[in-house]
Amino acid sequence: xxxxxxxxxxxxxxxxxxxxxxxxxxxxxxxxxxxxxxxxxxxxxxxxxxxxxxxxxxxxxxxxxxxxxxxxxxxxxxxxxxxxxxxxxxxxxxxxxxx
Amino acid sequence: xxxxxxxxxxxxxxxxxxxxxxxxxxxxxxxxxxxxxxxxxxxxxxxxxxxxxxxxxxxxxxxxxxxxxxxxxxxxxxxxxxxxxxxxxxxxxxxxxxxxxxxxxxxxxxxxxxxxxxxxxxxxxxxxxxxxxxxxxxxxxxxxxxxxxxxxxxxxxxxxxxxxxxxxxxxxxxxxxxxxxxxxxxxxxxxxxxxxxxxx
Numbered sequence: 001x002x003x004x005x006x007x008x009x010x011x012x013x014x015x016x017x018x019x020x021x022x023x024x025x026x027x028x029x030x031x032x033x034x035x036x037x038x039x040x041x042x043x044x045x046x047x048x049x050x051x052x053x054x055x056x057x058x059x060x061x062x063x064x065x066x067x068x069x070x071x072x073x074x075x076x077x078x079x080x081x082x083x084x085x086x087x088x089x090x091x092x093x094x095x096x097x098x099x
Numbered sequence: 100x101x102x103x104x105x106x107x108x109x110x111x112x113x114x115x116x117x118x119x120x121x122x123x124x125x126x127x128x129x130x131x132x133x134x135x136x137x138x139x140x141x142x143x144x145x146x147x148x149x150x151x152x153x154x155x156x157x158x159x160x161x162x163x164x165x166x167x168x169x170x171x172x173x174x175x176x177x178x179x180x181x182x183x184x185x186x187x188x189x190x191x192x193x194x195x196x197x198x199x200x201x202x203x204x205x206x207x208x209x210x211x212x213x214x215x216x217x218x219x220x221x222x223x224x225x226x227x228x229x230x231x232x233x234x235x236x237x238x239x240x241x242x243x244x245x246x247x248x249x250x251x252x253x254x255x256x257x258x259x260x261x262x263x264x265x266x267x268x269x270x271x272x273x274x275x276x277x278x279x280x281x282x283x284x285x286x287x288x289x290x291x292x293x294x295x296x297x298x299x
Contacts, residue, residue, distance in 0.1 A: 008183040015176040022168055022290070029295040030161070036299050047291040051284045058179040058280045061125075064112055070125045077129035081136030088140035 014057035021050045109186055110269035117270030124274045128281050135285050138240055139292065142233040146297075150228035155297030158218050164294045167210045168286065174203035175283035178276045185272050190264050193272065194256060200279065201252045204245055211242050234293065241289060244282050251275060 025046045028039055055061045061070050105113055112118045146155070177200040184192035215235070218224070225235045255268075255275055262268050 008180055011176060011179040011183060014179070015172070018172055018175075019169070022165075022172065025291060025295060026161075026165065029299060039299060040296060043291045043295055047287050050287045054175065054280050054284050054287075058175060058182075059277055060182075064108075064118070064121070066118070066122045066125075069122065073125060073129050074132070077132040081132050081139075084133070084136040085140045085143055089143040092144040 010057055014053055017053055018050050021046050021053075110188065110264065110266055111185070111273040112270075114266040114270070117266045117273075120270050121273055121277075124277055128277065131281060131285075135237075135240070135288075138233070138237040139288065142237050142293065145229040145233045146293075148229040150230075152227040152231065153221055153223045155230070155234070155293075158221050158223050159294055159297050160214070160217070161294065161298055163210060163214060164290065167207055167214075168290050170203050170207040170210070171283050171286050174200045174207070175280050177203065178279040182273065182276045185264075185269055188264060190259065193259065193264075197252055197256055197272075201249050204249050204252075204279075208242060208245055208249070211238070211245075237289065237293065241282065241285055244285075248275075248279055248282060251278070 025043050028034075028042050028046075032039065034042075055074065061067070061074060064070075111121065177196050180196045181193055181200060184196060215238075218231075218235075223231045225232055252275060255271060258271070259268055
């Protein structure tokens, strides 16, 4: 089970991918003429991709006997986070406060 | 039970206590995700209320933010190398990469303090508007986490030099690297939904 690799290849690939995704996000945000919604959709996909990369490649989320429990718990927390953020913005900006 | 060890597993999973502490920390990370979600929600709602004061586009300096992002991304990578060295039982390597991680974290923190000072000079403070209050609260909470992480890492280095690599110190190191990676995850979302969205 103990790994004795001589070179942290997974970490280096993960690092290069996250740098590439950061610069891709920058280029999409600052150098393209898409509509704001299209740009934010692309940036959102890149952000969630990068977060997943950190969780699996660096944080070893699926590792050990409790791997499944960690994934279920963390994915549930992320789901709740999205509900909190999207729900709050929807409720507070969709015109409900006028009434 | 706490001292029962299983040598076929990585060092930090060998003791029952170490294993449970790591699982417990994942539960804590779940709570932290919700904490930052509430701050993002407040910023998402109030981030457009400038009360006649400066807007995000007026104060953000993307070049500086990119350097901050690169510092934190690299520190997350070096924290990953700490874990990799831990798996190789290389205490010297752990120390070296842990120090590099903390230095990168300190560099990030210094840049963030300068950034806040720059905002202050432009007339954007915690009291300026709802947008600035929620912005500073979100960024400040993340920065406070980085500050705590630096102190935590320093204490771990001391503890490691005293107790060497044991299932106990190994599980503490594992947990520290989880915390540090999590800070980078939060920053990715701040970078995307605060900074890039703010200058679009």
